[in-house]
Amino acid sequence: MIKIEYPPYQPRIKKENDTEFIFDAVRKRWVVLTPEEWVRQNFLEYLIQVKKYPPSLLAVEKEIRLGDLKKRFDIVVYDVHSKPWMIIECKEMNVSLNRQVLDQALRYNITMQVPYLVITNGSYCMAFQCTDGTLNELQAIPART
Template sequence: MEKLNLPSYPFRIKNNEKHYLIFDEVRKKYIVLTPEEWVRQHYIHFLLKEKNYPISLVAVEKQFTINNLKKRTDILVFSPEGTPNIIVECKAPHIKITQDTFDQIARYNLKLNANYLIVTNGLEHYYCKLDPDNETYVFLKEIPSYKI
């Protein structure tokens, strides 16, 4: 897999004759290793190891409903109170991040009301903080670390 603009981590990877699989620490199972999953697993580890978010607050492919359509977040980080705090939208490294990507995560956030949004393809990362007073997003240089 491609080297990403994230730290390297010691992933558990195996081959099951058809596919390579990567172990997801959050879901506690092996997942087919696609380019998007490669980015997602790196970003999960980044949140856990570099930003110190507890694994108990992290959900992967959390399902929710918008206008009777089932959607899933790539990564959803909750606050200690159980409310959505960070939504992460992961794309494969070869996928260019466009306005459509931001529109997708913004639609998700109309339902989830998270404080922060992250869009990444593993090479480029965009961080936004919700400004509820002005109903806008403010772009940040990085996402804050977990604070108790």
């Protein structure tokens, strides 16, 4: 597992009618602040500030089709040619990073066909490279291409 060292981050949070919202700088809108959203926003900041992934190459909670099902991925990183390059599945902090979480990312990859998968619960993450139908665990999140 990879321990995440987050950069300093001051999220924009507001409260309306007993509901907290956090500003998503990638989507450029306010979203309900859930435990999973907290992980997603902090991980986005990690990708942008630490890994130097350009925000313009990130997509958050976009819909994809898996057969007849409509699903939403958490984060997809695109390469410079606008081709999906990495799928990131976020879970709230109390969720274990297990095979079930990895299988969810693998299902999304049936459609997306990316070379890298990451699963995270905010504290830790696991990164994998998909090569010729084989999944290899990585010791670090890949540098952006």
